Amino acid sequence: MRAAVLHEIGQDKLEVVDDVEAVGFGPGKVRIRVRATGLCHSDVSAMSGVLPQPAPFIPGHEGAGEILDVGDGVTGLTQGQRVLLCWLPACGSCPACKRGQTQLCLAGFMNAGTPNFKRPGGDVFGFAGTGTFTEEVVVDAGCAVPIPDDVPFDIAALIGCGVTTGLGAAINTAKVEAGSSVAVIGCGGVGISAIQGAKLQGAAQIVAVDPVESRREAALRFGATEAVAPDALADAKQRITAGEGFDYVFEVVGKSATARTAYENTRRGGTLCVVGAGAMDDNLQLNMFELFFDEKRILPSMYGGGDVLRSYERAIALWRAGRIDLESLITHRVPLAGINEALEQMRTGAALRTCIEI
Numbered sequence: 498m499r500a501a502v503l504h505e506i507g508q509d510k511l512e513v514v515d516d517v518e519a520v521g522f523g524p525g526k527v528r529i530r531v532r533a534t535g536l537c538h539s540d541v542s543a544m545s546g547v548l549p550q551p552a553p554f555i556p557g558h559e560g561a562g563e564i565l566d567v568g569d570g571v572t573g574l575t576q577g578q579r580v581l582l583c584w585l586p587a588c589g590s591c592p593a594c595k596r597g598q599t600q601l602c603l604a605g606f607m608n609a610g611t612p613n614f615k616r617p618g619g620d621v622f623g624f625a626g627t628g629t630f631t632e633e634v635v636v637d638a639g640c641a642v643p644i645p646d647d648v649p650f651d652i653a654a655l656i657g658c659g660v661t662t663g664l665g666a667a668i669n670t671a672k673v674e675a676g677s678s679v680a681v682i683g684c685g686g687v688g689i690s691a692i693q694g695a696k697l698q699g700a701a702q703i704v705a706v707d708p709v710e711s712r713r714e715a716a717l718r719f720g721a722t723e724a725v726a727p728d729a730l731a732d733a734k735q736r737i738t739a740g741e742g743f744d745y746v747f748e749v750v751g752k753s754a755t756a757r758t759a760y761e762n763t764r765r766g767g768t769l770c771v772v773g774a775g776a777m778d779d780n781l782q783l784n785m786f787e788l789f790f791d792e793k794r795i796l797p798s799m800y801g802g803g804d805v806l807r808s809y810e811r812a813i814a815l816w817r818a819g820r821i822d823l824e825s826l827i828t829h830r831v832p833l834a835g836i837n838e839a840l841e842q843m844r845t846g847a848a849l850r851t852c853i854e855i
């Protein structure tokens with residue numbers, strides 16, 4: 498079958514090949530025919546080596562499709578069922594799950610070191626234990642989450658990562674309060690979802706910050722009250738908060754430099770919510786005086802910072818009610834053969850989300 502493969506970490510292009518096989522099917526597993534997958538920034542970060550990932554590998558972790566086969570012992574899933582892919586399924590029995598912090602469950606991640614695919618030349622890994630830039634993938638049954646019939650595959654794919662991550666950061670992690678001031682640094686698919694989440698929570702001002710003009714324009718359509726380039730953030734802070742800083746600042750880039758900017762633009766006692774996925778060697782510097790004296794709360798948000806299954810349901814309910822716009826998040830569409838085009842649209846910031854139709 499066809500799939501897009503990265504041969505070595507650091508390469509910036511994928512090769513679409515047709516000699517890949519999805520492996521590992523058996524008890525507790527399901528085989529999925531992928532229909533739509535979004536290109537998320539984490540895929541690019543894994544390709545460049547910012548996020549740890551063994552190679553060769555098939556990127557993609559934001560996907561949806563139909564179940565082809567169900568392994569022994571799997572309950573609640575049937576052949577032909579429409580599902581979205583959850584890249585971090587909760588086991589339900591580890592200490593994190595028992596505490597109710599299922600987004601911190603690492604049980605599913607244990608599979609990330611096991612190859613999901615093979616080619617005549619050898620094993621191929623799947624990104625984050627999934628790998629959706631392919632026609633078929635075999636995953637743990639917990640990774641396959643049934644979706645209602647009225648949710649199209651492209652929308653379901655987005656809910657599988659970017660939308661859940663952004664909405665959850667605003668709703669679950671930061672718990673944005675009505676009437677508050679918010680800044681969102683980085684306005685791709687996740688940042689726009691954080692903007693929609695802040696709007697749902699009733700934020701009075703939402704300032705979108707991004708160097709790309711088309712993204713700033715998009716942010717305004719999705720609920721930002723103002724959109725500025727990074728060099729105009731200081732001015733916006735002055736005008737909107739009288740220099741005090743924003744009640745909430747979301748860092749949706751994954752770099753220490755933007756996290757530092759976000760920290761400085763958070764008011765004393767306000768909340769910096771870190772959403773971006775960054776590198777292990779990129780250290781954020783804070784001095785011990787400001788840390789205690791300014792009492793800013795630093796809240797990282799992983800996969801929406803809450804129960805992912807609950808977050809999916811909430812996203813679907815909000816989308817169905819017309820309270821969030823997910824269709825317009827998909828600004829570009831390509832077939833699997835156009836995957837390198839999609840990567841370019843991501844790198845230049847031209848796309849909010851590119852949907853790859855498989």
Ligand SMILES: [Zn+2]
Nearest residue numbers: 588591594602
């Ligand atoms: Zn668990």
Ligand SMILES: [Zn+2]
Nearest residue numbers: 537539658659
């Ligand atoms: Zn993602």
